[in-house]
Amino acid sequence: MIRLLQRSCFQVPSKMVYLQTHSGKSKAVPFTRVLAILPNSQLFRQVPASITKAKGFHSSCCSWKKKKPPEPAPRELDLLRYDMKFLKDSPKPALYLSFAALIPFVSVPLLMAIQEVFYPELVFAQIAYGASVVSFLGGIRWGFALPEGSPAKPDWINLANSVVPSLIAWIALLFHDDLTQAGIMVVMGLGIALHYDLALLPTYPSWFKALRAILTIVAASSLVASLLIINTFPERRLTYKASEVELSK
Structure with a gap:
């Protein structure tokens, strides 16, 4: 289960991960912190196999830069x-x-x-x-x-x-x-x-x-x-x- 969570954390494109348990509660945790507390976390001791899914979301800023249009082909004389x-x-x-x-x-x-x-x-x-x-x-x-x-x-x-x-x-x-x-x-x-x-x-x-x-x-x-x-x-x-x-x- 720990390997599955690590794989899912590395695959999401953001820095935050939603963790959902059988009790219905979810919590947003940085995936770097999840990797650090996996072995000794009290949360995972209480529900060692209760993680059902991990959701990721983007937290990066939007890019407002407009893409340059393609340059037209050179015109003949x-x-x-x-x-x-x-x-x-x-x-x-x-x-x-x-x-x-x-x-x-x-x-x-x-x-x-x-x-x-x-x-x-x-x-x-x-x-x-x-x-x-x-x-x-x-x-x-x-x-x-x-x-x-x-x-x-x-x-x-x-x-x-x-x-x-x-x-x-x-x-x-x-x-x-x-x-x-x-x-x-x-x-x-x-x-x-x-x-x-x-x-x-x-x-x-x-x-x-x-x-x-x-x-x-x-x-x-x-x-x-x-x-x-x-x-x-x-x-x-x-x-x-x-x-x-x-x-x-």
């Missing part, structure tokens, strides 16, 4: 978030056609910068081309959401948001007398379409999202360059040359 590493997986036709579509954007400000003049006809042609591209980007969402089994559902979010770029492109063409306002609208349309495709509706393949990011950056930068040329270089119209030829005849 913003450009890596657009899956730039998957650009090499782009299909060849999509890659070649996409970069060829940048020629009208880049050639207009490059030509005006070389000649150091501002051609309003060329700038309007660039803005009209950009408006058609913005409208095309909105139509891609319809074509991606309508087929059965597509990860994008034909719900209000997908279809309604795909109409927004087309409306922005239409409003941009209404500002044909103010090329600065029209250019700003097209740049906004390109940015909104990119935000929809990458953040709000991220269901496109990784290579397409990377390609979309590159094309949007180059196209928007070309439009901004044309808007800067408008306020920098003198204006010259292409129709002047035709009128001069007629007058010379």
Whole structure:
């Protein structure tokens, strides 16, 4: 019995032990004291085999320290978030056609910068081309959401948001007398379409999202360059040359 009591005292996680006898009375005694008085205790002489069970309780103070939350995994750079590493997986036709579509954007400000003049006809042609591209980007969402089994559902979010770029492109063409306002609208349309495709509706393949990011950056930068040329270089119209030829005849 003494060995059983010693084993139970050592197994409890506290410093106090409840001892209960047949008489129904219980007493809390430190287990170190119980071990010291076991051989000569008057209590155990009177009831040498009357101990039925030993209960332990915790007497340590509560720990109020909050556990530190696990540290989040290191986030990648913003450009890596657009899956730039998957650009090499782009299909060849999509890659070649996409970069060829940048020629009208880049050639207009490059030509005006070389000649150091501002051609309003060329700038309007660039803005009209950009408006058609913005409208095309909105139509891609319809074509991606309508087929059965597509990860994008034909719900209000997908279809309604795909109409927004087309409306922005239409409003941009209404500002044909103010090329600065029209250019700003097209740049906004390109940015909104990119935000929809990458953040709000991220269901496109990784290579397409990377390609979309590159094309949007180059196209928007070309439009901004044309808007800067408008306020920098003198204006010259292409129709002047035709009128001069007629007058010379």
